[in-house]
Amino acid sequence: MKYLVALSLLFAVVGCRDSRKPGIEYAPQMYTSIPYEPYSQVAYNANTKDGRNVMMPVAGTVARGKEAYYYPYPATDEGYQAAGTELKNPLEPTAEVLAAGKKLYNVQCVHCHGEKGDGQGTLNTSKSYEGIVPDYKVRLPTINAGKAFHTITHGKGAMGAHAYALSPAERWQLVTYIYSLIADAPPAQAGAPAAAAEEKK
Numbered sequence: 086m087k088y089l090v091a092l093s094l095l096f097a098v099v100g101c102r103d104s105r106k107p108g109i110e111y112a113p114q115m116y117t118s119i120p121y122e123p124y125s126q127v128a129y130n131a132n133t134k135d136g137r138n139v140m141m142p143v144a145g146t147v148a149r150g151k152e153a154y155y156y157p158y159p160a161t162d163e164g165y166q167a168a169g170t171e172l173k174n175p176l177e178p179t180a181e182v183l184a185a186g187k188k189l190y191n192v193q194c195v196h197c198h199g200e201k202g203d204g205q206g207t208l209n210t211s212k213s214y215e216g217i218v219p220d221y222k223v224r225l226p227t228i229n230a231g232k233a234f235h236t237i238t239h240g241k242g243a244m245g246a247h248a249y250a251l252s253p254a255e256r257w258q259l260v261t262y263i264y265s266l267i268a269d270a271p272p273a274q275a276g277a278p279a280a281a282a283e284e285k286k
């Protein structure tokens with residue numbers, strides 16, 4: 086018994102000699118998994134290209150169910166113009182779509198753009214936004230649904246990007262809703278409402 090106690094004391098002292106080394110781990114497979122875990126890894130993985138357990142998706146692949154999140158138009162003027170000509174609003178202005186759009190609008194947009202879309206949101210009283218939020222009645226006929234979608238996605242001027250907070254479907258609901266806010270609105274379908282507005286004059 087005496088020797089046993091002495092021996093374990095010796096181990097205890099010797100075992101803690103270098104505080105920078107973890108010492109011997111008992112049953113390490115209890116702490117680190119033998120199967121490959123995507124988010125925890127203690128050793129280089131010889132079976133993957135970059136040594137990581139979790140591999141990068143193949144270039145150009147789109148995750149299942151995320152097709153709509155693939156947005157090819159960059160946050161540049163070219164991207165804005167291209168979105169304006171190529172994007173089509175997939176939604177019809179049904180009561181359901183408009184109600185969903187209104188709900189989102191009252192959370193994400195109303196403080197700047199105002200309840201009626203006239204640019205008189207509560208933030209308009211602050212110096213930084215005073216006078217720069219457009220009146221939809223004036224602005225929307227000069228752009229189109231694709232451009233509006235692009236602006237909501239990437240932001241424009243003092244308006245921030247909203248892609249992080251709104252799914253593509255929600256952004257289209259908003260586009261449909263804001264076009265419904267202006268009287269004799271050009272249809273919230275893409276195309277060239279600017280030209281349509283021109284014809285009306």
Ligand code: HEC
Nearest residue numbers: 193194197217218219228232233236241242243244247259
């Ligand atoms: C922080 C204030 C702010 C918020 C929040 C905001 N906007 Fe804007 N929005 C602006 C400003 C400022 C502009 C003018 C940008 C410019 O043309 O420079 C603008 C412009 C727009 C335009 C015209 C875009 C164009 O291409 O000319 C649309 C459409 C629009 N906003 C929709 C929305 C919608 C929908 C939301 C809610 C998801 C939203 N905005 C939230 C400030 C805001």
